[in-house]
Amino acid sequence: MDAEQLREYGHKMVDFIADYYKTIENFPVLSQVEPGYLRNLLPDSAPNQPDSFQHVLDGEVAQLILEFIRLHIQAKILPGVTHWQSPNYFAYYPSNSSVAGFVGEMLSAGLNIVGFSWITSPAATELEMIVLDWLAKMLKLPEDFLSAGQGGGVIQGTASEAVLVVLLAARDKVLRRVGKDALEKLVVYASDQTHSSLQKACQIAGIHPENCRLLKATSSTNYALSPEFLSETISQDLTIGLIPFFLCATVGTTSSTAVDPLLSLGKIAKSNGMWFHVDAAYAGSACVCPEFRHYMDGVEEADSFNMNAHKWFLTNFDCSALWVKDRSALVQALSTNPEFLKNKASQANMVVDYKDWQVPLGRRFRSLKLWMVLRLYGLENLQCYIRNHIKLAKHFENLIAQDPRFEVVTPRIFSLVCFRLLPVRNNESHGNKLNHQLLDAVNSTGSAFISHTVLSGKYILRFAVGAPLTEEKHVNAAWKVLQDKATSLLAESL
Amino acid sequence: MDAEQLREYGHKMVDFIADYYKTIENFPVLSQVEPGYLRNLLPDSAPNQPDSFQHVLDGEVAQLILEFIRLHIQAKILPGVTHWQSPNYFAYYPSNSSVAGFVGEMLSAGLNIVGFSWITSPAATELEMIVLDWLAKMLKLPEDFLSAGQGGGVIQGTASEAVLVVLLAARDKVLRRVGKDALEKLVVYASDQTHSSLQKACQIAGIHPENCRLLKATSSTNYALSPEFLSETISQDLTIGLIPFFLCATVGTTSSTAVDPLLSLGKIAKSNGMWFHVDAAYAGSACVCPEFRHYMDGVEEADSFNMNAHKWFLTNFDCSALWVKDRSALVQALSTNPEFLKNKASQANMVVDYKDWQVPLGRRFRSLKLWMVLRLYGLENLQCYIRNHIKLAKHFENLIAQDPRFEVVTPRIFSLVCFRLLPVRNNESHGNKLNHQLLDAVNSTGSAFISHTVLSGKYILRFAVGAPLTEEKHVNAAWKVLQDKATSLLAESL
Numbered sequence: 006m007d008a009e010q011l012r013e014y015g016h017k018m019v020d021f022i023a024d025y026y027k028t029i030e031n032f033p034v035l036s037q038v039e040p041g042y043l044r045n046l047l048p049d050s051a052p053n054q055p056d057s058f059q060h061v062l063d064g065e066v067a068q069l070i071l072e073f074i075r076l077h078i079q080a081k082i083l084p085g086v087t088h089w090q091s092p093n094y095f096a097y098y099p100s101n102s103s104v105a106g107f108v109g110e111m112l113s114a115g116l117n118i119v120g121f122s123w124i125t126s127p128a129a130t131e132l133e134m135i136v137l138d139w140l141a142k143m144l145k146l147p148e149d150f151l152s153a154g155q156g157g158g159v160i161q162g163t164a165s166e167a168v169l170v171v172l173l174a175a176r177d178k179v180l181r182r183v184g185k186d187a188l189e190k191l192v193v194y195a196s197d198q199t200h201s202s203l204q205k206a207c208q209i210a211g212i213h214p215e216n217c218r219l220l221k222a223t224s225s226t227n228y229a230l231s232p233e234f235l236s237e238t239i240s241q242d243l244t245i246g247l248i249p250f251f252l253c254a255t256v257g258t259t260s261s262t263a264v265d266p267l268l269s270l271g272k273i274a275k276s277n278g279m280w281f282h283v284d285a286a287y288a289g290s291a292c293v294c295p296e297f298r299h300y301m302d303g304v305e306e307a308d309s310f311n312m313n314a315h316k317w318f319l320t321n322f323d324c325s326a327l328w329v330k331d332r333s334a335l336v337q338a339l340s341t342n343p344e345f346l347k348n349k350a351s352q353a354n355m356v357v358d359y360k361d362w363q364v365p366l367g368r369r370f371r372s373l374k375l376w377m378v379l380r381l382y383g384l385e386n387l388q389c390y391i392r393n394h395i396k397l398a399k400h401f402e403n404l405i406a407q408d409p410r411f412e413v414v415t416p417r418i419f420s421l422v423c424f425r426l427l428p429v430r431n432n433e434s435h436g437n438k439l440n441h442q443l444l445d446a447v448n449s450t451g452s453a454f455i456s457h458t459v460l461s462g463k464y465i466l467r468f469a470v471g472a473p474l475t476e477e478k479h480v481n482a483a484w485k486v487l488q489d490k491a492t493s494l495l496a497e498s499l
Numbered sequence: 500m501d502a503e504q505l506r507e508y509g510h511k512m513v514d515f516i517a518d519y520y521k522t523i524e525n526f527p528v529l530s531q532v533e534p535g536y537l538r539n540l541l542p543d544s545a546p547n548q549p550d551s552f553q554h555v556l557d558g559e560v561a562q563l564i565l566e567f568i569r570l571h572i573q574a575k576i577l578p579g580v581t582h583w584q585s586p587n588y589f590a591y592y593p594s595n596s597s598v599a600g601f602v603g604e605m606l607s608a609g610l611n612i613v614g615f616s617w618i619t620s621p622a623a624t625e626l627e628m629i630v631l632d633w634l635a636k637m638l639k640l641p642e643d644f645l646s647a648g649q650g651g652g653v654i655q656g657t658a659s660e661a662v663l664v665v666l667l668a669a670r671d672k673v674l675r676r677v678g679k680d681a682l683e684k685l686v687v688y689a690s691d692q693t694h695s696s697l698q699k700a701c702q703i704a705g706i707h708p709e710n711c712r713l714l715k716a717t718s719s720t721n722y723a724l725s726p727e728f729l730s731e732t733i734s735q736d737l738t739i740g741l742i743p744f745f746l747c748a749t750v751g752t753t754s755s756t757a758v759d760p761l762l763s764l765g766k767i768a769k770s771n772g773m774w775f776h777v778d779a780a781y782a783g784s785a786c787v788c789p790e791f792r793h794y795m796d797g798v799e800e801a802d803s804f805n806m807n808a809h810k811w812f813l814t815n816f817d818c819s820a821l822w823v824k825d826r827s828a829l830v831q832a833l834s835t836n837p838e839f840l841k842n843k844a845s846q847a848n849m850v851v852d853y854k855d856w857q858v859p860l861g862r863r864f865r866s867l868k869l870w871m872v873l874r875l876y877g878l879e880n881l882q883c884y885i886r887n888h889i890k891l892a893k894h895f896e897n898l899i900a901q902d903p904r905f906e907v908v909t910p911r912i913f914s915l916v917c918f919r920l921l922p923v924r925n926n927e928s929h930g931n932k933l934n935h936q937l938l939d940a941v942n943s944t945g946s947a948f949i950s951h952t953v954l955s956g957k958y959i960l961r962f963a964v965g966a967p968l969t970e971e972k973h974v975n976a977a978w979k980v981l982q983d984k985a986t987s988l989l990a991e992s993l
Contacts, residue, residue, distance in 0.1 A: 117583060124581065136545075
């Protein structure tokens, strides 16, 4: 670790990354390589000596990294990259990068501390507590979620880890009450539109698969979970001696941004003594705007709330913000206290040790990037950022409405548009095939990347606006590609 | 995301980080702040507008980040940082940073892709497979662990996640055989020197706490797990109808770098149909040197093997390398297959989707930094790096041997020295107090940071050499502080 070498290498890498963003539209947004492409380009084993070590001996330090970038990164890695930061990226949900997020990540990598306990870097723990309080206030979360009381926020890597840790907290809380042999009686509830990470969390936590109730949500509720259906199911389960203990609701589902009715669901959860988790991984970001905040109404009933700052909030991956009302439930499920980690501050209960709020022991200094995003952009700019993407999604929706061959399938709420090419002669099965073909045709051009879902048996295309560089011209260009490919496919299928 | 702003900010941040490394010895290595220090320095909520937005309007982009660094990072954050990269850092185990690791992390943050499936960035999946094959070969792991067969490597965030995912794979494998209601009969074995992450993994996986056998290891085996003791315990458990299913052995325990006898333990595991996991989180790095490789002998009996490249292998945190012989066991325990993630390559089973090898869905492009470390340094330099630290640890051991007031408590194997100030008049309880006081006295100087453990009731000081910048002079200086503080304490205690 030579500071001057770090400076030289670092500057060259910054230039490479800045140039990458300047030219990002030149790359096919979805990588077009075939499986196994890289195996042919790299040697079978690591070098014994660095390839270009003579450069370092010659004092040509900068030359080494420039050659590495050209020969290895540009020639071998970039062709296999799917460019999530491209303005033509409309697949899944976005993964935002920003200048503040990027330099925050750099700083975290530079300091390279491991913040498992307060003492291993007090700033890491304290900044995380403060910044999650800031974000909670921006979202107008109830005060119970702030660190001043019994609750608080924590940065998890992903929403999957967020739902896992609260599920474990809830599981152990109920098992302490009813006895640990009752695991097989515990039941989890959510709609079938809930992210697959809930099911995975249940698998991990040992919840019996048949006790993971993914209740069917239909177009009649715009794919939101029906409180009546939930109530009935819980009653039936109680009758047969099962123990309902966890409800997960979503604000902005992955397939179609459906919003579950938090208030009614939360009341049902409360009256049954269940843990109520709200997953707003994607749509939570929009709720910093007053006009969208109402989608979170009822969050006051929740025991935990999650939003991913790394999706649509300019904070580089990974940064998933989780708040709980009762941090002791997390700590009871996840703490260990080995001798080699004991220290005065922890033993005296004077501090938070985030190791006890998460699965891993080690943790990065992730609050830096979120702090820099909040400070360097400020709330008003972040609101403008969200509103602009929603405006672009509305624009895309209007374009679809003007072409009678297409339909918007579910009401657009945030920045995702679910649409499809209408089936010819009402042949739904052929329609599904057609839309699948359209997806592949568009993605193989490399000029736009979209993804899909299935709702009520229909194959649907998803167009998610949210990449920081996306402008109206990119939306228009993607629409043009979609129309052209649709024209070709319809002609072929006649 | 403005490319030129990223360039300007990025250059300034690189300079800040390079300057940080140049001046890192000026900081107290263990942060000396009091709990809550940061709350007083930061506002209660995020700004509505960025504080210094006028600078951007004036075109003074670079000024903004410089001010941010000075006013916020230097003034408020750095005092609360415990400097893991300081050459005077000897606590816990190291968390290495390097130029290659740092620029690799920068590149990963710049591309900011989310590599859950092959298609979301083929290069991310394929580079990870290739680089873990490289590292497996450097460690001379059996061929079964390479990706060409039924096994393969994957980068987890931490060793905690590594042991959790293999425990889940093993749990589900045995439950598929004996039925899922047998969870309460499953038994896990390890020595009581095993890292606490095993116990946490058991908690998460729902293994009954009383079935987590942490077998006492004593000084008679240098704190290694006794195969005889293990065999006896397994026999007893079988007699009462329990189901032994998982054994965790360690190469280089956290307290004292104890090395469990892999070959004998592995044979016992195999003959009982148990999953055998080897945790070499810290000491695995040393095993790239032929003279230390024998500590891993018997790894051919293992089902999974883990080493943390982020500890002592110049790869910035986080990067925990896990290999398994049977990847299908991981995938069966951890896969989900929601419609919205389906794609041609995955459906055709042509590719690896690492989402099914880990807890979270999302994942960073972590192989970049490991690849850059291996390529830019090469095996021989990495071996020299390890040997130098071990030489420094030997040197420290020799210093202790020359001072009759101290003793080395367990044989030094790698770069950790376990030692203590000898109790006065054989008063062990006073001796423990004395060493605790010595630890606090040294750490509160800010000139060195060491940590502790307890072995057989004795309070032991741990001196782990492994920070990239540590040289002999730093070891000598730390020893001087230890001697001086010991002299004062002994004088006081007379």
